[in-house]
Amino acid sequence: MSSSKPRKPVERFLSFIPLAGGRSALILHVGKLTQGYWISEVGSAIGGRGFELEKVPTREGVKEVYHVHVSADGASCDCPGGTYHGHCKHANAIRKLMERGTLPPAGAGALALPVAA
Ligand SMILES: [Zn+2]
Numbered sequence: 001m002s003s004s005k006p007r008k009p010v011e012r013f014l015s016f017i018p019l020a021g022g023r024s025a026l027i028l029h030v031g032k033l034t035q036g037y038w039i040s041e042v043g044s045a046i047g048g049r050g051f052e053l054e055k056v057p058t059r060e061g062v063k064e065v066y067h068v069h070v071s072a073d074g075a076s077c078d079c080p081g082g083t084y085h086g087h088c089k090h091a092n093a094i095r096k097l098m099e100r101g102t103l104p105p106a107g108a109g110a111l112a113l114p115v116a117a
Contacts, residue, residue, distance in 0.1 A: 014093050016102050026053065026097075028089055037090075041103075044069055053090050068094045 048071030081088030
């Protein structure tokens, strides 16, 4: 007789808290893990939209910042998961927020990058 238990799917959800000043709070829940990020739109020099996610709280002396780029082709991230596996929770979260219309549209409160004429 098999003794394997049915595996419970990992619960995933996220919270997005818009704040004044162009910076918002993002909280990712994966299973029992909860991780908070400061998220701000930093613009993108190559088209699409660029976001910066700063992990909070940071370990002392270690600032962990990831960059998510969203284009028509999908979302990419420069964290180890995004770099080596092509997908990660950061890119997924940003994509989900955009699909839901939770993130303000591009340009609203975004820090525009200087564009060479
Ligand atoms: Zn990532």
